[in-house]
Amino acid sequence: MLTLINRNRFFYAPLESGAAARVRPPGTVANVVCGFDILGFALNEPCDEMIVELSDEPGIQIINKDDYDLPTIAEKNVSGAALLALLEDSPDVKGLKLTSTKNIKPGSGIGSSAASAAGVVVAANHLLGNRFSKEDLVRFAMFGEKVASGVKHADNIAPCIYGGVTLIRSIHPLDIVSIEAPPLHVTVVHPQIEVRTADARQILKHQVALKDAIKQWGNIAGLVAGFIKGDYDLIGRSLEDVIIEPVRSILIPGFDEVKKKSKEAGALGGGISGSGPSIFMLSKDAGTAQDVAVAMKEVFTRIGIDFHVHISTIKTSPLSAEFV
Known part of the structure; x- marks a missing residue:
């Protein structure tokens, strides 16, 4: 040693x-x-x-x-x-x-x-x-x-x-x-396209409206509070991005539909993982995480993009x- x-x-x-x-x-x-x-x-x-x-x-x-x-x-x-x-x-x-x-x-x-x-x-x-x-x-x-x-x-x-x-x-x-965070299950779909981090940064806006910044600060604070309190509803309400996601999501085919179908399947919420193209969703239990995976697969199969899906916990x- x-x-x-x-x-x-x-x-x-x-x-x-x-x-x-x-x-x-x-x-x-x-x-x-x-x-x-x-x-x-x-x-x-x-x-x-x-x-x-x-x-x-x-x-x-x-x-x-x-x-x-x-x-x-x-x-x-x-x-x-x-x-x-x-x-x-x-x-x-x-x-x-x-x-x-x-x-x-x-x-x-x-x-x-x-x-x-x-x-x-x-x-x-x-x-x-x-x-x-x-x-x-x-x-x-x-x-x-x-x-x-x-x-x-x-x-x-x-x-x-x-x-x-x-x-x-x-x-x-x-x-x-x-x-500290409560038990959470994570479903990640990785469409087989490439989004370089450097490229995803270059398309971001350099100025943000004050009203958007205020809303984003509230979501960040709510998400952290939701984790610490183990408040799944607060976590779900706070998983909203009004600054980055509206710009970067245009680089990911099927993004809006994946997000919509995943929440319909029971996900608390989610969005772009890092700079993309992967999309993640958080769920309270393993069964819901599996249902979300099925929803993700259906979207990318229909639009004809190869993908990998990972189901994990934190x-x-x-x-x-x-x-x-």
């Missing part, structure tokens, strides 16, 4: 090249309809799988074991950028080797880049005796999100690392608040790694 002796003096127990840790970072839902860039929650499925290994070779080596043809140059890779940030604060570490298997499709809207960035820093931290706090790990992982979208944001990374529902009160300085435990 590697143990931190004195972080302030950067004096650690010796590190053994070849030591490796495995992590399975989950998908996440960001924004949660009205909480653009500030709210997110973790899913139990799907998950990526990554192994991070201590190396005597300086820098970051990346091996991809999937078909997404992601960059292997660390500075251009989401995981690589996050690990480079961690290395900056780890003067006793020569290098790290990453073997990555992506099961969360890039561009899906369920936190693929966040899973990559969060997973590798959690695994590396496990190798280093957990010398860094969860807040430190979010800070490192945000460098990966910047590679993916051009912007450092933590609404996917924070729930991936912390588990559960998280509120990003501030990025500068970083201030993350974990929010993952409440923090992300952890294990030695291999």
Whole structure:
């Protein structure tokens, strides 16, 4: 076991090249309809799988074991950028080797880049005796999100690392608040089209009417209060976005119908997951979540777009790694 002796003096127990840790970072839902860039929650499925290994070779080596043809140059890779940030604060570490298997499709809207960035820093931290706090790990992982979208944001990374529902009160300085939530079932449909996060950001309005901002603030406050109180009706009433969704939904064929049919099937509500194209819906029980999945499938089958559906619950435990 590697143990931190004195972080302030950067004096650690010796590190053994070849030591490796495995992590399975989950998908996440960001924004949660009205909480653009500030709210997110973790899913139990799907998950990526990554192994991070201590190396005597300086820098970051990346091996991809999937078909997404992601960059292997660390500075251009989401995981690589996050690990480079961690290395900056780890003067006793020569290098790290990453073997990555992506099961969360890039561009899906369920936190693929966040899973990559969060997973590798959690695994590396496990190798280093957990010398860094969860807040430190979010800070490192945000460098990966910047590679993916051009912007450092933590609404996917924070729930991936912390588990559960998280509120990003501030990025500068970083201030993350974990929010208790009642049991919730999540149905996510991923139409097989691509919406790049950077593109989805470019189409957003730069100015917002005050009346819309006031309505959005009320929905955010209501959603957080609904989670904390376990008030399902309040959660459902608050899952409304008057600023982002009206713009981004035009990029997702069938969006309005999926939302309408899902609520008719019993969903509390939902909307675009992250920047899309995935759409998520929250339900009180597993049976309703299954009914919502059927409704989603019927819409996309009829309009002729391939899709994947995931049914999950909110993952409440923090992300952890294990030695291999």
